[in-house]
Amino acid sequence: MKTFINKFFICLTLLTSIALANCNNTNEDFPLELTIQDKVVLLESGEWLLKGFETNVMHTFKAGKKYTFYGSDNVFLNEAIPGTQEYTISGEMLMINYNFGNITSYQLKFSCDNSIVKFYEDDNLNLTLYKRGSKYKSCL
Known part of the structure; x- marks a missing residue:
């Protein structure tokens, strides 16, 4: 009977250790x-x-310029069309200058593993x- 109780506690300890080792910190679940x-x-x-x-x-976006x-x-x-739009950051917004005084502020939202x-x-x-080149179509 003593051997059975010892084996039981060893199994219980092992199962508890495995269960606790698989717990995740909830902060890691939310990016x-x-x-x-x-x-x-x-x-x-x-x-x-x-x-x-x-x-x-x-x-494409490179060093403050948007190319088409x-x-x-x-x-x-291989070459962008003539004329680019400059962009800057203002607070949490992306500001794109479409030239001739046309500046638009955008809030950006990424999804689908940052492919959209x-x-x-x-x-x-x-x-x-x-x-x-991404797999964005799988998210549509």
Whole structure:
């Protein structure tokens, strides 16, 4: 009987240890919100396809300038079209200067493992971009 009780306590201790070792900290379950600086780094790290024109219009963001490329059937020109738009950060907003005094402030929201970015102007969806080469279609 004593051997049975010892085996029981050993098994109970082992099961408790395994159960406690598998517990996760709840803080790890919820990703932190990206800062605007993080969002701009994500924008600058890839090529972005315009929703509705994924095979014909691509944007890149580099060092404060937004470039636009045109193409056909996912084959884009090596050079951007003439004329760029400058962008800056203001608070938690991305400001894009469309030239001639047209400056728009956007709140950026990333989704689908950062492969989709939506640009909101005054809480209204203005623009959606898909990261080229990602699996964004699985999220649509």
